[in-house]
Amino acid sequence: MFARAQEQPTLAMLAEQQEVKTAVGRKRARTAEEPSELPSRPTAKATRVPEGEAAAAQPPQDGKPSAKSKHRPAEASSKRPVKRLREVVEGTSSTHRDPRFDTMLGSFSDDKFKKRYSFLYDENLPDEQQELRKSLKKVKGAETQQSLKQQLKDVQRQIAEEQRRRASEKTAAEQKGQEREAVKAGKRPYFLKASERKRQALVQRFHELKSSGRLEKVMDKRRKKVAAKDHRLVPRGRRTAPT
Amino acid sequence: MALIKRRKVSQPGKAPKRRRPEPDQEADLDTDIWGASEEEASDEQDEGAVETAEEKRLRIAKAYLQQLRAEGAEDSDGGDQLPGGIGAALRDQALEALGQQSRKLADRIDSTATASTSGRVSRCHWQPATAVTLTADDSKAYSVCKHGQIAAVDIETGKWTSFRASSVSKKQAAVTQARDGPEWVKHAARAAGKAALLAAAVSDDGQLLAVGGGDRFVHVFDARSHELVKSFPGHRDAVTGLAFRQGTHELYSCALDRTVKTWNIDDRTYIDTLFGHQAEVLALDVLRAERALSTGHDHTCRVWKIADESQLICRAAGMALDCCRYVTGTEWLTGSSDGSLALWTQFKKKPVAIIPHAHALPSADPSTVAADTDGAAGVDARSWIQSVAAAHNSDLAASGAGNGCIKLWALRSGKGGRPEKLDDITSIPAPGFVNGLQLAHSGRFVVAAVGQEPRLGRWGRIAGVRNGVLIHQLSLQD
Numbered sequence: 001m002f003a004r005a006q007e008q009p010t011l012a013m014l015a016e017q018q019e020v021k022t023a024v025g026r027k028r029a030r031t032a033e034e035p036s037e038l039p040s041r042p043t044a045k046a047t048r049v050p051e052g053e054a055a056a057a058q059p060p061q062d063g064k065p066s067a068k069s070k071h072r073p074a075e076a077s078s079k080r081p082v083k084r085l086r087e088v089v090e091g092t093s094s095t096h097r098d099p100r101f102d103t104m105l106g107s108f109s110d111d112k113f114k115k116r117y118s119f120l121y122d123e124n125l126p127d128e129q130q131e132l133r134k135s136l137k138k139v140k141g142a143e144t145q146q147s148l149k150q151q152l153k154d155v156q157r158q159i160a161e162e163q164r165r166r167a168s169e170k171t172a173a174e175q176k177g178q179e180r181e182a183v184k185a186g187k188r189p190y191f192l193k194a195s196e197r198k199r200q201a202l203v204q205r206f207h208e209l210k211s212s213g214r215l216e217k218v219m220d221k222r223r224k225k226v227a228a229k230d231h232r233l234v235p236r237g238r239r240t241a242p243t
Numbered sequence: 244m245a246l247i248k249r250r251k252v253s254q255p256g257k258a259p260k261r262r263r264p265e266p267d268q269e270a271d272l273d274t275d276i277w278g279a280s281e282e283e284a285s286d287e288q289d290e291g292a293v294e295t296a297e298e299k300r301l302r303i304a305k306a307y308l309q310q311l312r313a314e315g316a317e318d319s320d321g322g323d324q325l326p327g328g329i330g331a332a333l334r335d336q337a338l339e340a341l342g343q344q345s346r347k348l349a350d351r352i353d354s355t356a357t358a359s360t361s362g363r364v365s366r367c368h369w370q371p372a373t374a375v376t377l378t379a380d381d382s383k384a385y386s387v388c389k390h391g392q393i394a395a396v397d398i399e400t401g402k403w404t405s406f407r408a409s410s411v412s413k414k415q416a417a418v419t420q421a422r423d424g425p426e427w428v429k430h431a432a433r434a435a436g437k438a439a440l441l442a443a444a445v446s447d448d449g450q451l452l453a454v455g456g457g458d459r460f461v462h463v464f465d466a467r468s469h470e471l472v473k474s475f476p477g478h479r480d481a482v483t484g485l486a487f488r489q490g491t492h493e494l495y496s497c498a499l500d501r502t503v504k505t506w507n508i509d510d511r512t513y514i515d516t517l518f519g520h521q522a523e524v525l526a527l528d529v530l531r532a533e534r535a536l537s538t539g540h541d542h543t544c545r546v547w548k549i550a551d552e553s554q555l556i557c558r559a560a561g562m563a564l565d566c567c568r569y570v571t572g573t574e575w576l577t578g579s580s581d582g583s584l585a586l587w588t589q590f591k592k593k594p595v596a597i598i599p600h601a602h603a604l605p606s607a608d609p610s611t612v613a614a615d616t617d618g619a620a621g622v623d624a625r626s627w628i629q630s631v632a633a634a635h636n637s638d639l640a641a642s643g644a645g646n647g648c649i650k651l652w653a654l655r656s657g658k659g660g661r662p663e664k665l666d667d668i669t670s671i672p673a674p675g676f677v678n679g680l681q682l683a684h685s686g687r688f689v690v691a692a693v694g695q696e697p698r699l700g701r702w703g704r705i706a707g708v709r710n711g712v713l714i715h716q717l718s719l720q721d
Contacts, residue, residue: 073555073592078517
C-alpha cells in the first residue's frame, strides 16, 4: 500500500483554483488567472457544440463578438462522446454556386464567350461530327440511326450558325474599320441604321448565292415558304383544291 | 432493507457533524433516520455564512507559511520580508504559475562544446524505443520499447535494468510467420503491435512508473522495486500517451480510441473519461494544474479543463500533431508529421510561431521541400518530428526526428513576458528515429529514446542504428 501523497498547497495551486461551497451544491468559480483574459460567463458546463465539431467561440455578455474572442480557441464540453459519424478533420464545405445568378461570377457576354470558347466550334464540334458520321455508317437499327441523324443535324447546325455569326461579325468589323478610317481622314462619323445593315447583308448573300449557283434553288424554296404562309389569307371556300 | 449510510463530509474548520446511527449499533431509535437527515440539512442551510474563496485562500496560505517555517528555513537574507528563503521560493512559484520562465538556460548553452561531445547510447532494447521519462531529480530515466520491455537507466553510470510489463508474453510478442499463404498472412504484425509499449510516465516523487501500449492496459509499477501495482483496463485501443500530474499520483492517459482518461493511482481507481478528439490521440502532457494537453491526428490540440468539464480547441492548418509538451503553464510546443515545430498559447486558436521543416533532410532539394508544405505528411518519415521536450520553467526546448539530430531551441519572449518565438541554438547528433525526448530539469543533459523505426509504425527504417536510450550532456556556461 502506498501512502497517499499529501498535496502541498502551493501558491501555484492557489493562483489556479478557488472553491466556493454553497448550501445547495458545489460550483467551482473561475480561476484567478482567467478573469483577466477570458470573457466572464457562467461556470461549469460548456455550451452545446454544433454539428460537425464546428464550435464557435463563447459569446460575451454584451452579445457582440469582441476582437479578442475572435482569436480565442473554441470551448466545448468534454463530456459528450464523439459520434460514430464524425468529422475527423475539418472538412471543406463545398459551396454550390449557380453561375447564372451569382454576382461573383460576373455577367454573361455572348461575344466574349464565343471568343474564349471558340475552340469548341473549331475542334470539338467538327470532331463530334466526324464521329457521328462514322457511327452512322456502323450502327444498325432505325431508332438509333434516327437519333444519331438528329444529333448530327444539331452539331452541323451549331457549326453553321457559328460560321454565319463570324461572317457577319467580320463584315461589321470591316465596316466599322472603314468608318473609323474615314473619321481619321477627317470626314464626319456616320452610323449605319439597323435596317440598312440588314439590307446590305441581304445584298451580300444574294451575290454569294449567285456566284455559287444556288440562287435559283434557294429562291424557289423561299417562294414556296412564303406562299404557304400566305395561304392562310385565302378565303375558306377556296382553301382546298377543287375536286 | 439495509439502511443507506450517508455520511456527510464535514466542512473544514467546523465541528464534525453528527453521524446517523448505523443499523447494527444500539442506536437511539427515537431519532428517526429521516428526521436526522432533515436536521442535518437544516443545519447546513442555517449556516448561510459559508467560507468564501478568499477566506479559504488566506487560511491555506497561512497554513503553508507555517509549514515552511516548521520545515526549518534558514536565516533570512536581506531583502526578503519573510524569514528564510521563503520569499524567493514563493516568488519563483508565483512566476511559474504565471507562466513566465524564471531560468535563462538557452543563452548559456555552449553550442560548439555541446555539438562536439558525443552522447552515450545504452543499448537496453531489442526493438526501437518508443518513449522515455525522467524523474524530477534527474537521476533515473525509464524507457519502453516495441518489444514490451521497460528499462530503468541510471543517468550517472549509464547502467540499466530491464523488466517486462505487457500482458502479452514474450513468446506472443515475437512476430509469428505462417508457412504459406499470401504476404499479408505470413507476416502477422498485430501480435507484435499488441506487445509494444508506446508511452511511459514517472511520478514526481519517483515512486510510481506508468507504462502503456498496444495491449490497451495502463500498467503502473513501483518504480524502485519494479513490482506491478495495478494494470488498469478501460481503454479500447492502444495507449499512446501517459502523464502524471506534478506533485500527485493522478495519472492521465490517452489512446487511439480518441479518449483521454484520468486515474487515481493511490485509490487504484478510474476517475473520468474526456471526449472530444475526432481521431486518434497521439500525445499528452500535464503540469501541476488540473489541466491536460493532448494532441492528435485530427489536427487539434485540446486543453482539458478538468474542473470545468470543458476543453479548449486549438486547430492546426492540416498538420497531424504527433507530440506535444508544455513549456509554461499556458504555452506548449508541438511537432507534426509534416516536419514543422509549432509554439502555441492557450489564448489563441492558431499557433504563435511555426518553424516549417525544422528537421529537413540534407539531401532534399528545395523544390521537394517546398512542396511538402500544405500539411501533407512529408514523404520521408525521417523528417517527421516525433518528440519535443522542454526544460521545466526555462526557455530551453528540444525536438527530435529521424534525420540524425536533436535540435535545441531557445524560446524568446515577447511583450507579455510569454514565449513568442523559437530560435535555433544547435544540433546534437542522434542517429536513428528519436521517439522520445526529455530535457533535464537542470538543463545539463538530454535523454532520448532512439530506434530504427518511428514510434507508432514502420513508415521508415534506418538499419544499423542502435535501439536504446541516448544520454547527451549539454555544456552550460556559468
